[in-house]
Amino acid sequence: MATVSVCQYHPGGFSFENCKRNALLEADITKLGFSSPAARKTGTTICGVVYKDGVVLGADTRATEGMVVADKNCSKIHYISPNIYCCGAGTAADTEMTTQIISSNLELHALSTGRLPRVATANRMLKQMLFRYQGYIGAALVLGGVDCAGPHLYSIYPHGSTDKLPYVTMGSGSLAAMAVFEDRYRPNMEEEEAKHLVRDAIAAGIFNDLGSGSNIDLCVITKGKVDYLRPHDVANKKGVREDNIDGRPVTGSYRYKHGTTGVLTKVVIPLNLEVVEESVHTMDTS
Amino acid sequence: MSEESFTDPGWLSEEVKTGTTIIAVTFDGGVVLGSDSRVSAGESVVNRVMNKLSPLHDKIYCALSGSAADAQTIAEIVNYQLDVHSIEVEDDPLVCSAATLVKNISYKYKEELSAHLIVAGWDRKKGGQVYATLNGLLSRQPFAIGGSGSFYIHGFVDAEYRKNMTKRECQEFVVNALTLAMGRDGSSGGVAYVVTIDQDGAEEKCVLGNELPKFFDQ
Numbered sequence: 396m397a398t399v400s401v402c403q404y405h406p407g408g409f410s411f412e413n414c415k416r417n418a419l420l421e422a423d424i425t426k427l428g429f430s431s432p433a434a435r436k437t438g439t440t441i442c443g444v445v446y447k448d449g450v451v452l453g454a455d456t457r458a459t460e461g462m463v464v465a466d467k468n469c470s471k472i473h474y475i476s477p478n479i480y481c482c483g484a485g486t487a488a489d490t491e492m493t494t495q496i497i498s499s500n501l502e503l504h505a506l507s508t509g510r511l512p513r514v515a516t517a518n519r520m521l522k523q524m525l526f527r528y529q530g531y532i533g534a535a536l537v538l539g540g541v542d543c544a545g546p547h548l549y550s551i552y553p554h555g556s557t558d559k560l561p562y563v564t565m566g567s568g569s570l571a572a573m574a575v576f577e578d579r580y581r582p583n584m585e586e587e588e589a590k591h592l593v594r595d596a597i598a599a600g601i602f603n604d605l606g607s608g609s610n611i612d613l614c615v616i617t618k619g620k621v622d623y624l625r626p627h628d629v630a631n632k633k634g635v636r637e638d639n640i641d642g643r644p645v646t647g648s649y650r651y652k653h654g655t656t657g658v659l660t661k662v663v664i665p666l667n668l669e670v671v672e673e674s675v676h677t678m679d680t681s
Numbered sequence: 682m683s684e685e686s687f688t689d690p691g692w693l694s695e696e697v698k699t700g701t702t703i704i705a706v707t708f709d710g711g712v713v714l715g716s717d718s719r720v721s722a723g724e725s726v727v728n729r730v731m732n733k734l735s736p737l738h739d740k741i742y743c744a745l746s747g748s749a750a751d752a753q754t755i756a757e758i759v760n761y762q763l764d765v766h767s768i769e770v771e772d773d774p775l776v777c778s779a780a781t782l783v784k785n786i787s788y789k790y791k792e793e794l795s796a797h798l799i800v801a802g803w804d805r806k807k808g809g810q811v812y813a814t815l816n817g818l819l820s821r822q823p824f825a826i827g828g829s830g831s832f833y834i835h836g837f838v839d840a841e842y843r844k845n846m847t848k849r850e851c852q853e854f855v856v857n858a859l860t861l862a863m864g865r866d867g868s869s870g871g872v873a874y875v876v877t878i879d880q881d882g883a884e885e886k887c888v889l890g891n892e893l894p895k896f897f898d899q
Binding site: 552 | 720722
């Protein structure tokens, strides 16, 4: 059962020693009037669908920190292995690190077995790690890929439960996206239809959920090929500030035309300065 | 018009539970297990077609209820342990062994886990058996029900269960019980999965929502 892995095996489950300390610190900080730093969440819409030849994964690109957008174009579709990709919702750091750890372990495992890794293996590794941390790792994932047994799609929840389904959505915008799926999903769709469906589902999440926004990223995984389309659809184009300086259009410039401010008086005073010493030092760039 | 403040909806952080109805009944020559298919996180249904009847071995199944993560993990661990055990004894494992393995985990971690598994199957020694493992007890029973929806059908199963039913009657009994529970329990619903285990093996069946029997429903 033991495989070479980056992650150290912890016997006896999660150590809750620091939770009490954290609770005390929280209480102390609040008394002083400060608030502990908020974890950056990807209040998100992510989804995936299995179609005829493979899997299409989709995600929005907004990362929020409380009520402020921290990153307008973050990448939520993470690489696990050449044939497996994973979308992540929840705490951004947790999804990032969890997928990186499992990607690393899976690469070692694939070298050990000499085969392309299976999606079920990645699913097992992810769920066992998340269960070990009893939901304290806030990572909700949509895992999809194509292996020797065909295309597979899993949804993985922070507490460690998984579901294997033909279409899944996760994140704060998941209800909006699921509504689109439940209406238009058919088994064995063509690639263009599947991409269109995922794009519409993410768009539903973007426009109807405050925590999702910006662009739509798509990842199409088939046997032997991965199309990482980032961005697939710029759903929210930022307007362009136009200025004209002497006839040239300049974007977002704060320079004003000559004559905007009227000149009342102009006084020129030449300063007579003596050059005392002039030396040139060459910099040693060896 | 006030804008709704954006706080993460409850189901984002809520643990995923299988608010459930599960049932296992012995008949002359085997067992029938049944479950609904709804998995909820808070007020939202996250999976409406989950098969909660999980195989532990060829002729031993368990029905999952409670926390989805805990139940899935217990079933996977026991599946692995039974595999090793059956290789060691060079024979199919007994249902009692499977139930004991489940009971051991449920009892040892009873404070941390919140899952209830019903273990049922067929072996050569004692035929069809059903074991309840709630909270770490191990109890062999002619039939067992579990999950949030089971509270609504205690009366029904107590009244309608008869010893030595045929396989057909037993399957009907299980489907009726599931339908009644799904009709009254908000956290149970979807389709009904039925697994019949006898000496020839396990047969899985899925009864879709519109094929379920109709009861009094104004």
